[in-house]
Amino acid sequence: MAERIALVTGAGRGLGAExxxxxxADGWTVAVNDLVEPSAQATVDAIRAQGGEAAAFAADVTDEDAVAGLVARITASLGPVTAVVANASGPQPEIPLEDLAWTDVLPHLEFFAKSPLLLAKAVLPGMKAAGGGRIVHIGSDLFERGDPGWSAYMAGKGAMLGLTRGWARELGRYGITVNLVAPGWIPVERHGTLTPEVEAGWQRQQAVQRMGIPADVAATVAFLVSDKAAFITGERIAVNGGQYLG
Incomplete structure (x- = not known):
């Protein structure tokens, strides 16, 4: 791809920032999105300190008008988006079925189905004009693994996987690939400080005996948006140290 402009949503911290x-660092100009400007700008500052190119773009990526405006601003400022990483998410409470309401499920669908849809439709014209592009969704291995109290979250992540596979079939003819990265539990800022007992208990469930780190997920995304992954589409790639195989 001649244009290497990547949009990463929810990139103010955690996996998105990494x-x-x-x-x-791989040479992409990155449009760093977060809900609020200061969070996005912090990631931009870190990128620029390492010699990279980036700009901050605050927007609510679950809002249709906001997403259209976001992509328009990026295109006018940096150029057409040729890679989009749908990473943004909201609160993730654990709720058992007895207490679960539709209003608890809907926010997950907003982030993991509606937002990817809005983003894909907004960047599609530019990708077609550029002769190709990359769409990467950040899912979760929890959809396959299952866990009590997380059905609403898993419903959203499952919807994201369905979009991935359907769009891969539709968009391959345009040189646009669509893939999903499914991390296991990758501790980030919102998880706080882990005790040695928690880490040891989790690692016993994995084939690789260490905790996953954001760089593990970021490296997988970087491969999928590269030219080396041009023949890979519709795939779900788990990044979980072999905690769940399936």
């Missing part, structure tokens, strides 16, 4: 930094 993905943005990694893509910038």
């Amino acid at each position: 993905i943005a930094r990694t893509l910038a």
Whole structure:
């Protein structure tokens, strides 16, 4: 792809920030999105400190008008988006079925189905004009693994996987690939400090005996948006140290 402009949503911290930094280190100009400007700008500052190119773009990626405006602003400022990483998410409470309401499920669908849809439709014209593009969804291995109290979250992530596979079939003819990265539990800022007992208990469930780190996920995304992955589409790639195989 001649144009290497990547949009990473929810990139103010956690996995999104690491993905943005990694893509910038690989030579992408990164549009760093977060709900609020200061969070996005912090990631931009880190990228620029390492010699990369990035700009901050605050927007609610579950809002149709906001997403259209976001992509328009990026295109006017940086150029057409040729890679989009749908990473943004909201609160993830654990709720048992007895207490679960539709209003608890809907926010997950907003982030993991509606937002990817809005993003894909907004960047599609530019990708077609550029002769190709990359769409990467950040899912979760929890959809396959299952866990009590997480059915609403898993419903959203499952919807994201369905979109991935359907769009891969539709868009391959345009040189646009669509893939999903499914991390296991990758501790980030919102998880706080882990005790040695928690880490040891989790590692016993994995084939690889260490905790996953954001860089593991970012490296997988960086491969999928690269030219080396041009013949890979419709795939779900688990990044979980072999905690769940399936």
